[in-house]
Amino acid sequence: MINILIMDDGTEKVSRIQSVLTGMCMVPSKNIEVARSLNSGRRKLAEKFYDLLILDLVLPVNDDDEVEPMKSEGFIDELHRIGRLKKPIYVIGLSQYEEKVVANHQIFDSKLWKLIHYDLKKNDWELILQNAIESILSTKEQLLNSIKEQNKYDIGIICALSEEFEQMKIASALNWKKVNVEGFSNDFYATEMRTELGHTLRIIAGRNNMAGMQAASVMASCMYSLFYVHSIFMTGICAGFKKDDKDDTIDFGDIFIAESEYDYGSGKLDNKDELKKEYKGIECNFELKTKMNTFIEEKHPETLINAALESKNLNLMRKNPLIHFKPGACGSYVVANQDFMNKLIETNRKLRGLDMEGYGLYMASHILGKKSLMIKCVSDFADSNKGDKYHKMCSYSSAWFLFEYLKYTY
Numbered sequence: 001m002i003n004i005l006i007m008d009d010g011t012e013k014v015s016r017i018q019s020v021l022t023g024m025c026m027v028p029s030k031n032i033e034v035a036r037s038l039n040s041g042r043r044k045l046a047e048k049f050y051d052l053l054i055l056d057l058v059l060p061v062n063d064d065d066e067v068e069p070m071k072s073e074g075f076i077d078e079l080h081r082i083g084r085l086k087k088p089i090y091v092i093g094l095s096q097y098e099e100k101v102v103a104n105h106q107i108f109d110s111k112l113w114k115l116i117h118y119d120l121k122k123n124d125w126e127l128i129l130q131n132a133i134e135s136i137l138s139t140k141e142q143l144l145n146s147i148k149e150q151n152k153y154d155i156g157i158i159c160a161l162s163e164e165f166e167q168m169k170i171a172s173a174l175n176w177k178k179v180n181v182e183g184f185s186n187d188f189y190a191t192e193m194r195t196e197l198g199h200t201l202r203i204i205a206g207r208n209n210m211a212g213m214q215a216a217s218v219m220a221s222c223m224y225s226l227f228y229v230h231s232i233f234m235t236g237i238c239a240g241f242k243k244d245d246k247d248d249t250i251d252f253g254d255i256f257i258a259e260s261e262y263d264y265g266s267g268k269l270d271n272k273d274e275l276k277k278e279y280k281g282i283e284c285n286f287e288l289k290t291k292m293n294t295f296i297e298e299k300h301p302e303t304l305i306n307a308a309l310e311s312k313n314l315n316l317m318r319k320n321p322l323i324h325f326k327p328g329a330c331g332s333y334v335v336a337n338q339d340f341m342n343k344l345i346e347t348n349r350k351l352r353g354l355d356m357e358g359y360g361l362y363m364a365s366h367i368l369g370k371k372s373l374m375i376k377c378v379s380d381f382a383d384s385n386k387g388d389k390y391h392k393m394c395s396y397s398s399a400w401f402l403f404e405y406l407k408y409t410y
Contacts, residue, residue: 002027002137003049005088006034007041008056009067013096013118017054020126025133037063038075045085051136053079053088054129057095057104069100076104080111090136092129094118153190155406156229157205158219159395160357164236165207167395170312172403179204181226186219193403195410203406204229212332213263213360220364220372231288231371234361235398237391238328239335239354240378241345250324250378252390253317255302255401256353257292258328258374259284263359264344265331279347281327282362285371289325292373295405296323308400314393321377321397326352328374330359338383354382375402 004027008014014034021027033050035041037060045053058067059075076093079085093108093115095101101117108115114132116125159165169176169189176189187207192200204227208215220232240250250256262281295301302320309315327350335341335354345351358374365372377394380386 001031002051002133002140004032004052004054005041005044005050006032006054007036007038007059008034008054008094009036009059009063010056010096013056013094016120017094017129020129021133024126024130027133037061037065038071039063041075042085045079045088049086050088051090051140052133053091055091055093057093057100058097076107089139090114090132092116092132094125094129096120151226152228153202153204154230154410155201155203156220156223156227156232157203157402158208158216158223158232158234158357158361159205159236160208160211160216160234161236162207162209163391164395164399165205167392168205168235168399168402171308171396171399174203176205184222186222193406195407197410199410201406201410208357211334211356213330213357213363215360216357217360217364220361220370221368224364224368224370229370231285231373232361232365233372233402234357234374234376235395235402236355236357236376237379237394237398238376239341239380239382239386240324241341241351241354242338242381242383250322250352251317252378252380253305253321253393253397254378255305255321255323255398256328256376256378257284257323257325258353258355258358258362258376259289259325260327261330261358261362261374262327263331264329264347282359282366284362284373285365288371288373291409292325292405295408296325299404299408301401301404304404305397305400309393309397312396314396316390316393324352326350328353328355328358330355330357332356335382336384336386338381341382353378375405377401 022029035044039062058069060067091113096118098117101115105115116128118125159168174191176191179188179190189205191203194200206219208219223229238256243249260281260283262279268276302323306315329344329351361372375398377398379390379394
């Protein structure tokens with residue numbers, strides 16, 4: 001909606017202008033402000049940006065002062081030149097003194113502004129004002145749409161940690177450009193990728209610089225609102241759940257895709273200091289799940305990961321990884337305790353991955369009605385042997401897997 005400032009000391013004139021704006025032009029009254037002197041207008045223009053300024057050519061310097069015509073005319077140049085005032089998109093001069101209109105007409109024309117003779121007995125100025133506002137609204141809408149298109153991306157990618165983020169960029173084999181967002185300390189980078197179907201994907205990636213569900217949830221919410229992405233993916237490392245079943249085992253370097261995520265720390269703490277857990281998971285987006293299953297079945301990416309790792313001297317396993325599209329558990333602290341992992345898997349024998357961000361990502365997407373999917377790689381088993389030996393390999397693998405999926409699917 002349009003924001004308007006009226007600089008005029010005439011009570012009856014201001015009232016009529018407001019009536020035209022709220023009636024014919026349908027501008028909400030809360031979007032119309034009034035300044036009755038030059039200094040009052042200066043203060044408002046220094047503090048706020050207005051789309052339209054309706055300016056009387058003869059104003060007092062301060063409220064309740066006598067008018068000073070020469071100083072009023074000087075304000076026109078001041079508004080155009082001095083940077084401390086936020087210059088409106090458009091200025092309409094509206095004066096009841098015909099000689100002032102004639103004298104200043106060329107000045108307004110040179111600045112592409114409009115100068116109108118205000119006559120109580122006529123209403124032609126009302127139509128001119130209405131047309132000006134319609135033009136401003138149309139221009140503003142086109143500008144906002146243009147800005148939105150420039151900031152609009154197809155895919156968002158989130159990494160919690162710096163190593164994950166750097167390996168993600170390397171695995172993409174794309175050129176990334178830093179995107180600065182005012183008010184945000186997070187790092188954002190953008191790129192474009194050509195898919196096998198001939199489409200160009202605009203991708204924005206963000207780094208949290210910290211682990212945790214809350215950070216992931218906030219980052220996802222920001223990316224949905226700032227960059228209008230339709231889907232967000234998360235890559236990086238996770239822990240795996242060891243299994244005794246030889247036909248259902250998990251190993252270092254295996255790909256874990258979270259079919260669902262639940263917060264293992266949620267529940268009720270009773271008066272005996274016992275936590276009664278609630279195992280309510282959030283499912284991943286069904287559309288992304290279907291597309292991912294199609295990609296896995298048709299492309300068999302697990303047979304291609306080793307070659308990609310070899311090219312970067314990161315292949316520590318020397319065997320094809322398995323892909324586990326299974327439920328995951330998520331919590332707020334780093335786990336290095338096998339007994340704790342055993343207790344978790346007792347709650348759901350299908351659990352395959354443990355991480356610190358997935359539930360936050362899925363919760364934000366679920367609340368906002370958006371799509372997301374977490375793809376990580378098993379770098380440890382959250383036991384006493386937990387270490388960082390496989391971090392770089394797994395950070396690269398999960399990201400490589402994502403970009404292969406994007407190239408094949410979109």
